[in-house]
Amino acid sequence: MKRTWFITGVNSGFGRHMTEQLLARGDRIAGTVRDLESMADLKARHGDALWLAKLDLTDTPAIRRVVDLAFGELEHVDVVVSNAGYGLFGAAEEMTDEQIAHQIDTNLLGSIQTVRAALPHLRSQGGGRIIQLSTMGGQAVFPGGSLYHASKWGIEGFIDALAQEVAVFNIGCTLVEPGGARTNFRYQSARLSSKLDVYDASPARMAHRMIEDGTNMPIGDAAKMAAIMIDSVDQQPAPRRLALGSDAYNVMRKQLSDRLAALETQKELAFSTDFPAGM
Template sequence: MSTRTWFITGVTSGLGREVATQLLERGDRVAGTGRNSDALDELATAHGDAFWPAAVDVTDTDTVRKTVDRAAAALGRFDVVINNAGYGMFGAAEEFTDEQIAHHLATNLTGSITVARAALPHLRTGGGGRIVQISTYGGQAAGPGGSLYSAGKFGIEGFMEALAAEVAPFGIGVTIVEPGGTATGFRRNAVLSSPLTDYDNTPAAMVRGLSTGTRPSPGDPVKVAAAIIAAAETEPAPLRVVLGSDSFQYVHQALTERLADIAGQRASAGAVDIAD
């Protein structure tokens, strides 16, 4: 396989770091962004010119656009763009501040949209390519304590699903990846709300202490990263890829229940149409 060029956000930790490392070790080129300059320096030291680093916060839309343009100019083209930057935020909806909600959505939703929009002119000019969006089963299956997290993930999945149809004429594929729990630092780095006592002993309280919980995550980061790379190189582009037995279970259950909710409504839905 010929050398490929990737643009990946959030390469300084977790799945982003593992994906970037696997690609660089097989001889591909990676433009990688993140907020941790030390971690970026480590990758640059280990992989030399094959790694193009940029310290970027994806909430800074102007810097994101300029960074994508600079990376394209430096590397010549992108074959794959992976939107990986993001973080978890858990708790009851009213336990968060307005500022926390705004920052979370600016990172997990608007940040990914900005990266995709900035990359599209380069992918079109290059004759095609792939955008990969790292989501989660929480982008299909919403649960108590995950309202704000799912708000961002449901939103970005909707955006990417529509985008896939928009850019298909240009030979650009879009793939949404929905991993389950994976043994990275995701839980440890999640933002938890300040608890309100009214939510004690309610379903939303289940997420309290998530960052210090001892329940193991079933996903192997090395295998998940390899599966993400494989999905990015699968033709034609799969719209969604579910990774992890827990993710399959939650997504399948959510979609089954969603269909069941509307299955008996055909007649009542049609009853509001304008009469012939």
């Protein structure tokens, strides 16, 4: 079944893999990028099947204009993929206010506003699918990733609640939680904080060391992951989450199990704060 997709950040990473696979099978793509020239090769090859617009996710009015334009010109969009984003790494204290604001504005607020801009269109056309790129870091945490985790835990909460709000409109929502994949995320698009010497003794410094070293190759095959994301649209109902990569599965299972075990130890304490029955 041929579909029309709206995807943010189609010039690299999962967005690029999805776009290439979808165009190869005959689907239409409305894609956003910050640099239109980065898509010149695919545009020349696929012509009108690839609709492009320049977009910076920190610009909310622009998000609304681009989403409205895409739905207007293509008339119907089956799937909205909120993919664009990046990682900011380092200890929380080492980051500037500007770095923190840009990370949250891009990954969290930009994703929220992209989905919000699409919802009226999806409702009016009778439904559709929303795929939100998250990460294993949306369920598990690592030192040196506090602000990146903040953005991804935030978008997971938003999509989880949104899925319950919009199911009545035949809109399905899926969170994708990949582990490390061989894209440009880790060694090209990732941004690092400055360094405070005191944090050389902190586990937070491991993020700097890994990215600066540049030789630790992730285990995940991004093309395989993109294919699973695409195929998930055929599933009914929409899967709420997709864990992709053995590292994602192992890390999330361990940390979720630890959190549940810690919660169970607090059951008696939690219940002790209720009013007695009948009061």
